[in-house]
Amino acid sequence: MNIDNFGFIAAGYIVCFGALALYLASLRYRRRDGE
Amino acid sequence: MIKSIATPTSTVRARPILGAASIVALFVALWMALIWSPPDAAMGSVVRILYVHVANAWLAYLAFVVVFLASIAYLWTKRTVFDAIAVASAEIGVLFTGLTLILGSIWARPTWGVWWSWEPRVVTTAVMFAMYVGYLLLRNLSDDLERRATRAAVLGIVLVVDVPIVHLSVTWMNALHQLPTVLRPDLSPTLDPRMLASLIAMTIAFTIVYAYLMVARVEIERRRQARIIEARG
Numbered sequence: 544m545n546i547d548n549f550g551f552i553a554a555g556y557i558v559c560f561g562a563l564a565l566y567l568a569s570l571r572y573r574r575r576d577g578e
Numbered sequence: 579m580i581k582s583i584a585t586p587t588s589t590v591r592a593r594p595i596l597g598a599a600s601i602v603a604l605f606v607a608l609w610m611a612l613i614w615s616p617p618d619a620a621m622g623s624v625v626r627i628l629y630v631h632v633a634n635a636w637l638a639y640l641a642f643v644v645v646f647l648a649s650i651a652y653l654w655t656k657r658t659v660f661d662a663i664a665v666a667s668a669e670i671g672v673l674f675t676g677l678t679l680i681l682g683s684i685w686a687r688p689t690w691g692v693w694w695s696w697e698p699r700v701v702t703t704a705v706m707f708a709m710y711v712g713y714l715l716l717r718n719l720s721d722d723l724e725r726r727a728t729r730a731a732v733l734g735i736v737l738v739v740d741v742p743i744v745h746l747s748v749t750w751m752n753a754l755h756q757l758p759t760v761l762r763p764d765l766s767p768t769l770d771p772r773m774l775a776s777l778i779a780m781t782i783a784f785t786i787v788y789a790y791l792m793v794a795r796v797e798i799e800r801r802r803q804a805r806i807i808e809a810r811g
Contacts, residue, residue, distance in 0.1 A: 548623055548624040552624060555627040556627075558680055558684070559630045563787065
């Protein structure tokens with residue numbers, strides 16, 4: 544299967560869900576750290 | 579006099595339920611957006627970026643409207659829970675706005691041929707991002723809980739004015755951005771049904787994610803407020 548602009552689509556989804564995962568990790572860290 | 583209430587245990591119980599619902603909703607939305615939805619006739623498969631770009635933009639609007647409502651509620655009642663809701667929603671709104679700008683840029687490169695364009699919606703969104711980063715910074719200017727919450731509430735009420743400006747900017751000025759295709763005044767989306775369903779599914783999934791992040795962030799802020807009140811005696 545040939546998907547046009549696959550690199551841009553992959554980059555978009557990785558950035559989006561990567562950022563959400565990082566924010567989630569920061570919340571866990573802050574909760575554990577008792578901030 | 580500032581009023582304080584304890585964190586309800588219902589919010590602590592809601593977190594794992596919302597977490598599980600977020601994962602399920604995101605899997606369904608990702609399948610619809612990446613596999614089930616057809617490529618666009620003009621822009622091809624790159625349209626798939628728009629499902630997350632638009633969902634992030636709408637959730638940013640929602641987050642800043644929640645800041646506005648919580649700010650009014652705080653000034654009205656002086657209950658610290660509303661200040662916690664406002665700061666949590668502003669922080670998550672900044673995350674969604676930042677993602678909207680980055681995803682828009684990644685989409686624009688293969689579609690418009692540029693990473694960035696000084697066109698009205700992009701500029702007003704960037705201004706909205708900067709204003710709410712300023713809102714979060716302003717909160718750190720004072721250690722006094724009441725003063726900080728009051729200042730932030732006033733700013734939270736004023737800043738919401740940019741939300742309709744961002745949304746309507748494409749209709750007021752000549753813009754590269756397309757005109758609204760879903761949130762139209764006549765409520766008749768001009769979109770392929772499968773594309774519309776994918777966009778709605780992604781928006782629902784992000785709304786559940788927003789609810790999950792809010793519960794977690796408000797809980798952290800409530801503990802912080804309780805420590806400040808305790809230290810003050």
